[in-house]
Amino acid sequence: MGLVEEYGRERVFNTPLTEQGIVGFGIGAAAMGHTVIAEIQFADYIFPAFDQIVNEAAKYRFRSGNQHNAGKLTIRSPCMGVGHGALYHSQSVEQFFMPAAGLKVVVPRSPIQAKGLLLASIRDENPVVFLEPKILYRSSVEHVPVDDFTIPLSTAEVLQPGKDITLISWGAPLYSCVQAMEMLKNPPASIAQHVPQSVRNASVELIDLRTILPWDRKTVAESVAKTGRCVIVHEAPITAGAGAEIAAHLQQACFLNLEAPVRRIGGFDTPFPHVHETWYKPGPIQIMDGLVRSLTY
DSSP: OOHHHHHOTTTSOOOOSOHHHHHHHHHHHHHTTOOEEEEOSSGGGOGGGHHIIIIIITTHHHHTTTSSOOTTEEEEEEESOOSSOGGGTSOOOGGGGTTOTTOEEEOOSSHHHHHHHHHHHHHSSSOEEEEEETTHHHHOOOOOOSSOOOOOTTOOEEEEOOSSEEEEEOSTHHHHHHHHHHHHHSOOTTTGGGSOGGGTTOOEEEEEOOEEETOOHHHHHHHHHHHSOEEEEEEEESTTOHHHHHHHHHHHHSGGGOSSOOEEEEEOSSOOOSSOHHHHSOOHHHHHHHHHHHHTO
16 A cells, blocks of 8 residues: 555556566566566466466576576465455465476465565565465454564474474465364364374474475475374365475485375365355365374374
């Protein structure tokens, strides 16, 4: 709010409704040395600009032998389910960019994280896709410092230390993970019979990945090597989701430490539904069930 009045219409302006045009314009301006923050109104509509992002922005530095780059470009976009967005306004798209060397992909979980990670993204020397879980715009509340500060990219955060199982997520599903951890300790009466006493006091290590590309392999692998079990949660469909890449790496890096298969919990392999979004997104019960299955394997 107030950006036009503060900085003028030469710096803050609306563009034609063409995603490839918005990103293409941003790449050109960034290549000329300007700091560019482009907004795609919904992550679902980032696909028309996919060619510009992965074939131009991501490869610009490489193809020119570092003579030119689009590293001053940050692309913001709201993502994930909000309760009524349906198939064209609720998707998670981070997995589509994971093979795009030259890009960074970031997903914050809260207002403080959003400020620190966004400023870090803007100042990073690489183009960044910054995906903002839209349901958190009005549901996540924190007192954000007014001072300038950044949070390092590609650094996961251990939100709660644990020793029995590692739980990994990013963005909005982290709040469901916290609920699932509480539910594991004190399951509702309706499902208590399905939660063995032996796992109710399990020590769960919760990790916020924060940067999806390139992700913090060291922190995650050290955690899983310690706990021997891992559950990965994301809203995107299970098939070829970001969790698949993480699970494949952990199978290689932690094979001799694993006490159970790495379990993934995500959306169904269907388009995001018109109704009943809460059945599609991984909720606390689904996550708790994943924890129980891994702990009792």
